[in-house]
Amino acid sequence: MLGNRRFLAIMIPCKNKAYDAKGREIYLDTPSEEQYRIYKALIKDELNRQEDEKQDGRCNIPTANGCTRRCPLRIPNPDYIPGGNQPKTIANRCEGCPYEPFRQGHTVIELSCLDHECENGEKEPYEAPSPKNYYAADRYEELSKEFVDFVRERKPRLAPLAEMLVREYKLTEASEELGRSTSTTFSQKEKLQELLTEFLDIAITL
Structure with a gap:
């Protein structure tokens, strides 16, 4: 948690x-x-993200001295009694708030809020459009295979390392798997980078 x-x-x-x-x-x-x-x-990043979500849509309401303050998430509980079973504070709801004119919209909303009626008067769920990079993973796997085949044709001895690097192995991990020194693997990686540049030039042209 x-x-x-x-x-x-x-x-x-x-x-x-x-x-x-x-x-x-x-x-x-x-x-x-x-x-x-x-x-x-x-x-830190996750807790900051949660705090931003809590504050999302909270109003800046006027104060007595002419400034503004962020509407609090919780307010004192009028039913609280020391030693009792009621919490000291309760969630601050927007219903009945005297500052309703200052209420802001949320920057994040549920997709279900975008459901709409079709021409026949029936409710249709909102379908978010697929992002441009939706099939990026498939394209990466395709290019990875083509690159390994490209290396196998040009420099067969570098193909095992190329295959491991496109599978996101670290150099140290690849060195151990291939039984090579880290310096040798690093040198071969530099040669693979040259081949990758050549391969991408061809792939982009096609």
Whole structure:
């Protein structure tokens, strides 16, 4: 649970990292204060996103001194009694708000709000248009296969590395799988980059 959302997650150490002699990533002994700082940095974007969603559409209402303030998410509960079972604050609802004229629209709305009636008077669900890059993954797989075939024709000995890199292996991982030194793999990667430039020139032309 993070903020108001649940996530499928795996546990990773919030520790400083380094690389051993074989280029493998390792974790270092890290003080608890530094681990907490790393943890806060990792969750910062998600918590900020949740806070933005909470504040989305909240009105800027006038104050007595001529300024404005953001409408609060929660207000004091009139039924609250110390020691009782009522919460101290309750959610602030827009219904009956005296500042209704200042109410803003939400920048994020549910797709179901865009449902409409067809010519026959029946309700039709809104269908969002597919983005231009909707099939980008399919196109990437197609180009990846074509590039590996291209390398196999020009430089057959580089084909195994090309195949692993288009599958998003890291250089260190590819080196271990292929039984090569990191320096050799890095040198071959530079040659693959030259072949990739040549391949893309041909692909774009076609």
